[in-house]
Amino acid sequence: MSGNLAQAYAPLLIHLLVALGLSAILLILSSLIGQHRPTREKMQPYECGITPVGDAREPFDVKFYLVAMVFILFDVEAVFLYPWAYVFRELRWFGFTEMLLYILILLAGYVYLWKKGALDWNPSKTQRDRQT
Amino acid sequence: MFPPRQDVLRLMPEIILSLSGILLMLIEPFLSGARRTLIVTLAALGSGLALVSTIYPATLPGTAFSGLLRIDGFSVFVHVVVEAVAFLVIIGSADYLDREKIQHGEYYALVLFATVGMCVMAGAAELMTAFVGLETSSISTYILAGYRRDVPRSNESAMKYFLLGSFATAFFLYGIALLYGATGTTQLARMTFPTTPGRERLLDLGLGLMLVGLAFKIAAAPFQLWTPDVYEGAPTPVTALMASGPKAAAFALLLRILATVGAAGTFWFWALWVSAALTMFVGNLAAIAQSNVKRMLAYSSISHAGYILVALAAAAASDQVELGVAAVLYYLAVYALMKLGAFIFVSQLGGESERHMEIDDFRGLAVRQPVAAACFALFLLSLLGLPVTSGFLGKFYIFNAALASRLIWLAVLLAINTVIAAFYYLRVIVVMYMRQPNQTWPPAPMPWAVTFVLSIAAAGTFYLGLFPGRVMALATQAALSLPGR
Amino acid sequence: MVPIGHYIFLSVALLAIGIVGIVTRRNVIIILMSIELILNAVNINLVAFSRLVGSVEGQIFAIFIITDAAAEAAVGLGIIIAFFRNRETVLADEMDILKW
Numbered sequence: 165m166s167g168n169l170a171q172a173y174a175p176l177l178i179h180l181l182v183a184l185g186l187s188a189i190l191l192i193l194s195s196l197i198g199q200h201r202p203t204r205e206k207m208q209p210y211e212c213g214i215t216p217v218g219d220a221r222e223p224f225d226v227k228f229y230l231v232a233m234v235f236i237l238f239d240v241e242a243v244f245l246y247p248w249a250y251v252f253r254e255l256r257w258f259g260f261t262e263m264l265l266y267i268l269i270l271l272a273g274y275v276y277l278w279k280k281g282a283l284d285w286n287p288s289k290t291q292r293d294r295q296t
Numbered sequence: 297m298f299p300p301r302q303d304v305l306r307l308m309p310e311i312i313l314s315l316s317g318i319l320l321m322l323i324e325p326f327l328s329g330a331r332r333t334l335i336v337t338l339a340a341l342g343s344g345l346a347l348v349s350t351i352y353p354a355t356l357p358g359t360a361f362s363g364l365l366r367i368d369g370f371s372v373f374v375h376v377v378v379e380a381v382a383f384l385v386i387i388g389s390a391d392y393l394d395r396e397k398i399q400h401g402e403y404y405a406l407v408l409f410a411t412v413g414m415c416v417m418a419g420a421a422e423l424m425t426a427f428v429g430l431e432t433s434s435i436s437t438y439i440l441a442g443y444r445r446d447v448p449r450s451n452e453s454a455m456k457y458f459l460l461g462s463f464a465t466a467f468f469l470y471g472i473a474l475l476y477g478a479t480g481t482t483q484l485a486r487m488t489f490p491t492t493p494g495r496e497r498l499l500d501l502g503l504g505l506m507l508v509g510l511a512f513k514i515a516a517a518p519f520q521l522w523t524p525d526v527y528e529g530a531p532t533p534v535t536a537l538m539a540s541g542p543k544a545a546a547f548a549l550l551l552r553i554l555a556t557v558g559a560a561g562t563f564w565f566w567a568l569w570v571s572a573a574l575t576m577f578v579g580n581l582a583a584i585a586q587s588n589v590k591r592m593l594a595y596s597s598i599s600h601a602g603y604i605l606v607a608l609a610a611a612a613a614s615d616q617v618e619l620g621v622a623a624v625l626y627y628l629a630v631y632a633l634m635k636l637g638a639f640i641f642v643s644q645l646g647g648e649s650e651r652h653m654e655i656d657d658f659r660g661l662a663v664r665q666p667v668a669a670a671c672f673a674l675f676l677l678s679l680l681g682l683p684v685t686s687g688f689l690g691k692f693y694i695f696n697a698a699l700a701s702r703l704i705w706l707a708v709l710l711a712i713n714t715v716i717a718a719f720y721y722l723r724v725i726v727v728m729y730m731r732q733p734n735q736t737w738p739p740a741p742m743p744w745a746v747t748f749v750l751s752i753a754a755a756g757t758f759y760l761g762l763f764p765g766r767v768m769a770l771a772t773q774a775a776l777s778l779p780g781r
Numbered sequence: 782m783v784p785i786g787h788y789i790f791l792s793v794a795l796l797a798i799g800i801v802g803i804v805t806r807r808n809v810i811i812i813l814m815s816i817e818l819i820l821n822a823v824n825i826n827l828v829a830f831s832r833l834v835g836s837v838e839g840q841i842f843a844i845f846i847i848t849d850a851a852a853e854a855a856v857g858l859g860i861i862i863a864f865f866r867n868r869e870t871v872l873a874d875e876m877d878i879l880k881w
Contacts, residue, residue, distance in 0.1 A: 279325035480834035
């Protein structure tokens, strides 16, 4: 069994070794051959060519967590679509209506989020009420 | 391919609960101004309708949705208990939420969603369904425990409940995975003893991990540590729900596994025995030391889980599970009513921000509010197990089941614990009836909704204590409807 | 084909890492991550067993667990944020208003 296993995974192992080796060689070569003239501009973190503003490690608005959470929820709920798509033809109308019901329930959640202002980028009305 | 019409009818309570929950959630952001009446009415209507629609599953027993659910007397009995709990909690919460200024539609939606989960757990014939039900009810209750968002105690309660609850769920799931590996199925009825050598160990391990997960949910020792903190910090009506609903559903799931999977009874028996003994003592001894009534009631609910575990051990010990199962079901109904009544009473008496929770605050309450105090005294006496109250009969049936399964020692321990418990229940009653009223704060009068809930709980406690025949017959019938080993 | 033992070993290792994380760490977010790790251990087990016993139940179960884990994480983070707003900490041993 272990012999077969080694054989079956040999290409994968070789691929891994080549990838690791090549990147290691390139990194070492460039640090050996290249010239190093660090300036202040060069040492700045790269932010798509825009001059960076402040430290990247500062705490940011809790709003981002909310959006991230909502994104993860809706993203993961979509996982049920995959098995459904796989047997879609066999399930016919039943599968279709079931999925429609499921999407409708998700839609209800979406409408709720929307009306609650969870998707508002600017502080929503409820939040402003809270602050005052 | 569509499921037969009767399957949909069998699921009617769950469908009604889910729809009214979604509706409440949706209308909440659209409403403004005078909306309290509408929200409360809708929520009460939803849970009430669900309770009424339980007539469908009651008249249509059988397996539904290709073996995912099993509708039988057992699941119907538990359905009725948790739906009644939801109905009473919803009505009993309205005034509390007003006082704390957290009157939102979401609260009721979450209560309804939690109830859906409990109902699904009660009818689950298959572990995937059981898991989805368990999580629906758990996740909703995590949020409810932290519903007073600006109160640090409530935050902390939700945090502890969430961390330990999801830890327990993870164990439960690991157990399911091993069970699946051992038997090759998630259908409870098909989980026979594995024939492949080496897989029995896997089966035992899986059952053990599942028991640990569920023991967390029912607050059985040694996994009860979270209970007092969570119960104390959560909004009191939510505590009323947590103490009666999810517990009943988790016990139902335990019972169904016990009755359906042959290996469970023999493997679980000693664990149940030890846990029952430990839970009773831990709950009662710690309750004596409490000065906060809410926390005392939390410990008392731990000890009651211990009493129910005695009946569970009795069911696991003998070949005839009926006696033990019927005792558990009867006690669940009894316990839900009295615990709910007690917590709803405390939620009202505690006043704004739950300030008045010490035993001392209850001084002379019998003079100030004779009716409410009498109700509370009744619940306490019933929790203690005094004759004429339902708690006595519930304990009697458990005692009976334990003796029938020859668990003499457990029966003795149960009797000893009842005596210990007398100490702290009676202390509260003495304070209420024999001390001078507290002059510094007059408790607010009971709103009619709270009075309504208290009277229903009190009437139920009397009814189950005086005329057990009908309900006990139903419980026995429910126990017989389980597939049996 | 990789023998089943390898999967079980990986799953048990993840379970062990998860339990150690829950018991030893103070930061609530890391505890939450450890719980999610255990759920992943369960998923690996389920899918491996599904292959072994030749039924799809295990795979469907894994999908349910993935969605549940997402819901749990969302609720957990919400609770953590609410907690942090009032107490300015995410350390488990500073949850001491209610005595253990």
